[in-house]
Amino acid sequence: MLDHSTISAVLTAGMEEGADFTEIFVEDRQSISAMLDDGRVEELASGRDRGAGIRVVSGETTGFAHTADLSVESLRVAARTAAAGARGGTGKALPISASPRSAAGRTLPTILPENVDKGEKVALLKAAEDAARSENQAISQVTARYADSRRRIQVANSDGIHSADDQVRTMFSVSTVASGDTGMQTGRESVGRTVGFELFSETDVAELARTAAQRAITKLAARPAPSGEMTVVIGPGGGGVMFHEACGHGLEADLVAKGASVFAGRVGEKVASELVTLVDDGTMDGEWGHTTIDDEGLAVRRNVLISDGVLMDYMWDGLRARSEGRNSSGNGRRQSYRHLPMVRMTNTYLLAGESDPADIVADTESGVYVAHLGGGQVNTATGDFVFGMTEAYLIEEGRITAPLREGNLIGNGPAVLANIDAVGDDFSMGAPGTCGKDGQGVPVGDGVPTLRVHGLTIGGTAA
Amino acid sequence: MTPAEAQALADGIVERSLPGEQLEAVVSWARNTEVRAHGGELEHLVSAEEFGVGVRVIRDGKQGLSWAGVLDSAELARCVSEARDNSAFGTPDPNAGLAQSDSVVPQQLDLVDRALADVPTIDKVEIALRLDRAITAADKRVVGHEGADYGDGIGVSAISSTEGIRAAEEETSTFLGTYALASDGSDTTTGFGMSVGRGFGDLNVDSTVEEAVERAVLLLGARKAPSRRTTVILDPYVCSQFLGILGDMLSAEEVLRGRSPFADRVGEEVASPLLTLTDDPLCVEAPTASGVDGEGLACRPLTLISAGVLEGFMHNAYTARAMGTRSTGSASRASHRSAPGVAPKVLGVRAGAFNPSEILAEVGDGLLVHELAGLHSGVNPVSGDMSVGAEGVIVRGGELAEPVREITIASTLQRMLTDVVAVGKDLRFFPWESSGVTLAIADMTMSGS
Numbered sequence: 040m041l042d043h044s045t046i047s048a049v050l051t052a053g054m055e056e057g058a059d060f061t062e063i064f065v066e067d068r069q070s071i072s073a074m075l076d077d078g079r080v081e082e083l084a085s086g087r088d089r090g091a092g093i094r095v096v097s098g099e100t101t102g103f104a105h106t107a108d109l110s111v112e113s114l115r116v117a118a119r120t121a122a123a124g125a126r127g128g129t130g131k132a133l134p135i136s137a138s139p140r141s142a143a144g145r146t147l148p149t150i151l152p153e154n155v156d157k158g159e160k161v162a163l164l165k166a167a168e169d170a171a172r173s174e175n176q177a178i179s180q181v182t183a184r185y186a187d188s189r190r191r192i193q194v195a196n197s198d199g200i201h202s203a204d205d206q207v208r209t210m211f212s213v214s215t216v217a218s219g220d221t222g223m224q225t226g227r228e229s230v231g232r233t234v235g236f237e238l239f240s241e242t243d244v245a246e247l248a249r250t251a252a253q254r255a256i257t258k259l260a261a262r263p264a265p266s267g268e269m270t271v272v273i274g275p276g277g278g279g280v281m282f283h284e285a286c287g288h289g290l291e292a293d294l295v296a297k298g299a300s301v302f303a304g305r306v307g308e309k310v311a312s313e314l315v316t317l318v319d320d321g322t323m324d325g326e327w328g329h330t331t332i333d334d335e336g337l338a339v340r341r342n343v344l345i346s347d348g349v350l351m352d353y354m355w356d357g358l359r360a361r362s363e364g365r366n367s368s369g370n371g372r373r374q375s376y377r378h379l380p381m382v383r384m385t386n387t388y389l390l391a392g393e394s395d396p397a398d399i400v401a402d403t404e405s406g407v408y409v410a411h412l413g414g415g416q417v418n419t420a421t422g423d424f425v426f427g428m429t430e431a432y433l434i435e436e437g438r439i440t441a442p443l444r445e446g447n448l449i450g451n452g453p454a455v456l457a458n459i460d461a462v463g464d465d466f467s468m469g470a471p472g473t474c475g476k477d478g479q480g481v482p483v484g485d486g487v488p489t490l491r492v493h494g495l496t497i498g499g500t501a502a
Numbered sequence: 503m504t505p506a507e508a509q510a511l512a513d514g515i516v517e518r519s520l521p522g523e524q525l526e527a528v529v530s531w532a533r534n535t536e537v538r539a540h541g542g543e544l545e546h547l548v549s550a551e552e553f554g555v556g557v558r559v560i561r562d563g564k565q566g567l568s569w570a571g572v573l574d575s576a577e578l579a580r581c582v583s584e585a586r587d588n589s590a591f592g593t594p595d596p597n598a599g600l601a602q603s604d605s606v607v608p609q610q611l612d613l614v615d616r617a618l619a620d621v622p623t624i625d626k627v628e629i630a631l632r633l634d635r636a637i638t639a640a641d642k643r644v645v646g647h648e649g650a651d652y653g654d655g656i657g658v659s660a661i662s663s664t665e666g667i668r669a670a671e672e673e674t675s676t677f678l679g680t681y682a683l684a685s686d687g688s689d690t691t692t693g694f695g696m697s698v699g700r701g702f703g704d705l706n707v708d709s710t711v712e713e714a715v716e717r718a719v720l721l722l723g724a725r726k727a728p729s730r731r732t733t734v735i736l737d738p739y740v741c742s743q744f745l746g747i748l749g750d751m752l753s754a755e756e757v758l759r760g761r762s763p764f765a766d767r768v769g770e771e772v773a774s775p776l777l778t779l780t781d782d783p784l785c786v787e788a789p790t791a792s793g794v795d796g797e798g799l800a801c802r803p804l805t806l807i808s809a810g811v812l813e814g815f816m817h818n819a820y821t822a823r824a825m826g827t828r829s830t831g832s833a834s835r836a837s838h839r840s841a842p843g844v845a846p847k848v849l850g851v852r853a854g855a856f857n858p859s860e861i862l863a864e865v866g867d868g869l870l871v872h873e874l875a876g877l878h879s880g881v882n883p884v885s886g887d888m889s890v891g892a893e894g895v896i897v898r899g900g901e902l903a904e905p906v907r908e909i910t911i912a913s914t915l916q917r918m919l920t921d922v923v924a925v926g927k928d929l930r931f932f933p934w935e936s937s938g939v940t941l942a943i944a945d946m947t948m949s950g951s
Contacts, residue, residue, distance in 0.1 A: 073591070075593075076759060077758070077759045077760075078593075079592070079593035079595055080591060080592050080593045081565060081592060081593070081595070082565060082567060082592070082841055083566050083567070083588040083589075083591045083592060084566075084567035084568065084569070084588065084839070084840070084841070085567075085568050085584055085588060086556075086567075086568050086569035086570060086571075086581070086584075086839060087569075087570060087571065087577070087580075088569075088570075088571035089571065089572065090571065090572070098543075099541075099543045099544075099545065100543060100544045100545065100546065100547070101545065101546040101547070102546070102547050102548075102549075103546060103547070103548045103549070104548070104549045104550070105550055105551075106551070107552075107553060107571050107572045107573075108572070120549050121549075123623075124546075124547035124548070124549060124623075125547075127544050127547050127623065127624070127627045157587075157588070157591050158591060161591045179760050180759055180760045180761060216760060216761055216884055218760070222763060222885055222886070223760075223761070223763065223884050223885055224884070224885050225882060225884045225885065258885075264889070266729050266910075266912070266947050266949040267729040267949050267950070267951070268950075268951055294648075297540065297646060297647075297648055297649075297683075298645060298646050298683060298690070299646075299648050299681075299683060299690075299692075301690070377550060377552065379546060379548065412879075413878075413879035413880075414876075414878050414879040415876060415879055416875045416876045416877075416878075416879070416891070417875075418692060418875065420648075420683055420690045420691070420692045421689070421690060421691060421692065421907065423875070423891065423893075423907055423908050424875075424891075425875045425876030425879065425880065425890070425891035425910070426876065426879060427876060427878075427879025427880050444885070444887050445880075445882050445885070445887045445889070446880065446887070446889035446910070446912060447875075447876045447879060447880035447889045447890055447891055447910055448910075449875075449876075449891045449908055449909065449910050449949075450908070451908055496726070496908065496909070496910060496949050496950060496951075497910075497949060498880065498889040498890070498891070498910025498911070498912050498947075498949045499889065499912060499947070499949065500889070500912045500913060500947040
């Protein structure tokens with residue numbers, strides 16, 4: 040990482056023609072991934088990316104340049120390029136608000152993945168494949184993937200912030216194909232945490248593989264999903280992506296400011312059922328969306344977004360917070376040094392309620408039980424969002440019955456939030472996710488207890 | 503970096519190979535500009551230069567990869583030795599191996615607009631500001647947009663291998679795009695507009711604005727519609743997204759691994775006779791055209807489905823060797839960090855005889871779809887199950903009727919192919935690997951209220 044004199048030379052170069060703010064973000068990322076497919080370990084890939092992104096803000100305009108050359112000369116050129124970009128605008132100057140702060144470091148994980156032999160990582164793949172194939176003869180294909188990364192970042196800016204973080208993540212996933220008379224079906228299960236190789240002392244990859252296998256097998260006997268509006272019960276853990284899409288993105292201050300969110304202008308209003316308390320929490324140790332600082336150098340926080348149904352606040356990054364004269368909520372994140380930071384979620388979850396999950400199902404005359412969700416997507420301007428169900432069942436007379444084939448569910452954020460009428464006491468976090476926005480992907484976590492919602496439309500093909 | 507410099511760098515890395523191993527090096531370099539205007543101001547200006555090297559080593563039938571993002575000799579040495587070390591952990595595979603030159607010579611396509619390098623930054627800022635102003639002035643129902651974006655890039659790539667493969671290519675690209683926001687006082691709707699080209703002069707502010715405004719305004723007042731089975735008309739943009747998924751299913755990689763529902767169906771009728779599907783990487787009007795594939799072999803035109811009959815699959819060197827055939831020049835790399843997979847470059851259906859209004863008239867009653875949501879979560883290319891969110895306009899008596907949103911459309915990809923009832927002549931290219939035409943598909947399930 041860079042020394043103090045280099046940082047100070049870069050910040051000076053950014054400010055020398057008159058700017059409101061200059062920031063340098065330095066990143067050194069090493070990663071390795073290994074994949075087993077079709078019975079073979081076919082790809083062990085590893086590499087390193089390092090460089091710095093320099094951002095200069097003048098009025099309402101941001102100039103940004105990045106370089107993989109960390110010499111002081113090259114960084115100065117990048118700073119001047121960014122400053123020239125910032126002068127391309129005509130906006131008025133804003134006061135610098137922040138006082139000097141710093142946050143640093145984390146305790147490194149118990150077992151740094153870079154100290155683990157590659158053969159040990161490859162052995163996990165084989166163990167997972169064996170477990171999935173021996174679960175059932177109908178399993179015709181298994182793909183297993185291991186990945187770890189270590190991302191060291193350093194952030195310094197003209198407001199006096201100088202922070203650093205060392206982020207280690209490890210993940211494992213298994214995908215299966217089951218073949219039967221009805222064609223092929225797929226199953227997937229994954230685990231990912233902001234921890235080191237000790238992930239595998241708490242996670243049994245064979246168990247993970249059996250779950251992925253079972254998911255595909257179950258769907259061989261599945262019937263087409265129904266079509267139309269129904270009551271939906273979402274199981275614990277897997278359903279967090281619904282909140283990520285239904286309201287998470289709509290509570291990002293950059294989208295709110297552009298009028299591209301149905302939640303604009305609604306702070307202090309009731310936007311959800313009083314059973315809904317939604318939190319975005321970057322501090323959750325070990326979770327996939329956890330870091331010590333955000334990518335603008337601020338300590339991450341636990342932010343309550345919706346409390347008992349009332350909208351408390353949006354999520355903020357430094358730029359948007361500056362223009363509103365308030366503090367960032369620590370949600371400024373970026374995919375890499377080559378990207379500008381934006382408002383992003385971290386770990387987003389619904390707090391547990393008081394209902395017994397078994398009662399929630401028993402009290403549902405007919406509907407759909409979604410045990411595991413795929414990804415989703417939202418149009419924040421209209422509030423319409425979709426998410427996929429990768430493991431789902433019918434609910435008939437208060438009982439979970441026949442498995443259903445895959446499909447998307449569609450709903451409207453504000454309407455769905457208002458129509459949540461039961462929240463269970465069985466909270467759990469879900470699978471690791473990658474959230475995409477404006478072409479940038481960042482790791483995020485989510486979680487929910489069992490919950491029931493009315494008025495979602497199931498996009499199946501059955502009447 | 504020039505193509506010759508990139509080639510020399512790739513050649514230099516190959517010289518580090520040891521006896522008994524195959525070694526392949528790819529080099530990529532790009533310089534990009536990105537401008538966003540909003541509310542009459544320049545929001546950001548990004549100037550970026552990116553560089554990357556990827557190395558693949560195959561020894562004793564085992565493959566390893568490594569990459570580096572900086573151009574210093576210690577990093578390049580690390581990259582080569584790490585790829586070599588990584589190969590030790592692979593499972594031996596008799597079919598593993600780098601591509602061997604075949605009789606097809608790569609074409610040097612003209613993918614560069616030389617004038618782009620000399621366009622002053624201030625002109626790029628000005629075109630984004632002009633787009634910003636024009637959107638909000640276009641229609642009183644348009645209340646804003648999410649950003650008026652300009653982007654351009656100059657990209658160079660080169661590949662070299664111990665098997666005598668050597669190729670380099672250069673291309674330029676330009677982009678103008680926005681999402682307009684329209685409102686009738688209660689609901690807000692969005693509509694995209696875009697213009698793409700190879701040079702600055704190819705971009706059209708007026709058509710971008712017109713498209714974004716028309717798409718956003720058309721959806722004002724949209725409601726959920728009752729569930730029913732109906733004919734769905736995909737516009738060229740939605741059609742291109744659908745074809746993108748179909749491309750995955752016709753990759754020999756998926757066939758080889760038992761993940762394609764079309765695996766045993768070569769020579770059979772898998773689609774309506776109206777449908778001919780090709781991959782034509784040499785079509786220079788397409789932004790994704792290329793003369794060289796991800797392993798350095800010549801790209802070549804390929805017919806995948808001919809009048810409804812499945813002709814074959816796309817291959818790279820590995821799948822071809824494993825299945826006893828020749829590569830179709832369809833090796834594809836997501837970036838210098840990845841091993842070559844299989845993917846089309848310019849996938850498209852052969853244009854039909856009808857314009858969109860003739861197709862509406864022919865269909866009579868149905869749903870015109872403008873926008874899809876949840877493609878990555880709602881389509882399973884292994885089972886073929888497809889269920890995605892949609893926005894569009896109901897078609898009644900051959901005319902556009904009321905707009906709809908918060909609905910899904912569902913079928914299976916296999917059935918959608920056989921249910922194609924009309925193919926438009928309005929071929930359009932997009933800045934991704936599939937083109938689109940207006941395409942009508944019978945008997946899909948629309949789920950709503």
